[in-house]
Amino acid sequence: MASPMFEKIALVGIGLIGSSLARVIRREGLARHIAIATRSASTLKRAEELGLGDSYTTEAKEAVGDADLIIVSVPVGSSGEVAAEIAPALKKGAILTDVGSTKASVIAQIEPHVPEGVHFIPGHPLAGTEKSGPDAGFADLFENR
Template sequence: MFDRIALIGIGLIGSSLARVIRREGLAGEIVVSTRSAGTLARAQELALGDRYTTDAAEAVKDADLVIVSVPVGSSGAVAERIAPALKPGAIVTDVGSTKASVIAQMQPHMPPHVHFIPGHPLAGTEKSGPDAGFAELFENRWCILTPPEGAEPEAVERLAAFWRACGSNIDTMDPEHHDMVLAMVSHLPHIIAYNIVGTADDLQTVTKSEVIKYSASGFRDFTRLAASDPTMWRDVCLHNKDAILEMLSRFSEDLASLQRAIRWGDGDKLFELFTRTRAVRRSIIEAGQEVDAPDFGRFVAAHPEKN
């Protein structure tokens, strides 16, 4: 599909890409680049690529597809570094969780002779680093592309075909709408999860060991998102601020109203909300975006022999 793919950044997403590119034979050659010599050595031990370098500019030379998979706050620096070395006609994309900010950081550095088409695969786990990736990560997940006005349709389609070959479904939208949607479905949930785990960690009336022992009663569901990569999520908060603040304010308004219903014993209002939310999960399961196994299938994960 491509003669040479350069992966800039080899964490959870980059290393999953490396694995699926290899499995599906999507590139003649995979070049892996990351700033940290230790991480690069690990990527090499895992045989994730064909060539390895800590120099991003070196990595993109002669690459037909460049995929930048770094925390969104580093996008600008990477773009500046690789720009002079990009091959004419190359497709440059990224996997960042915010799009308007990434475009503002990268676009000014992009030479006119490359196709810059930002993207965001909605896939991940709470693990990070090159060991955490797996080839099936993108299966049946959505990948959102936000091609700038005037992007060449053939290049967009070539990138879309690449993601479909990785197992993803493709949507395109404008960057601002992407950032609003993701603020709701991804950024707000992570922030709320981080917050509740922080609240529990700070309590004095309930000890930390009690929080941990009794977490199976609900709390532990939040700890997965709150175990996500701190650098990535700091950058997301800093780079999608307006949309996140808008969603946070709606959430807090709704929570104040729910708190009032609890204080005044308004059982009907509670029951109405608690019934309505059930339907949302059913829809997610029907859309194939969640497993229907009780408790997320934790029992199956812990006892595969009993399945």
């Protein structure tokens, strides 16, 4: 088996998009470690029951420590608050991206908090369903998207 692309990927938010990413990361062996953060203890518990990650926390700052890739999967209005929280824990050389459905507002919220040496690459999943939560995700969500 080939070496994983990343040592550690942190998923901040574990709804439909975040849980789908966790599943495809695991299936494709893209990371040695998947760290999951979400504010809701019940959502975090469910993510753990589903085996979506390797570590779980309600503290986003804790999840992103030493992560090579950080994917912010929160409602777009919360992006700035999350960015401010995780900024001190982001390591130099890390890639920070988001899966928000809008870009101008998310960039305006996140960019001021990105430390020097961290690569912010705004993203958009171009995929989704009407369902939400960690149970709604599936590894094939992004195929042919």
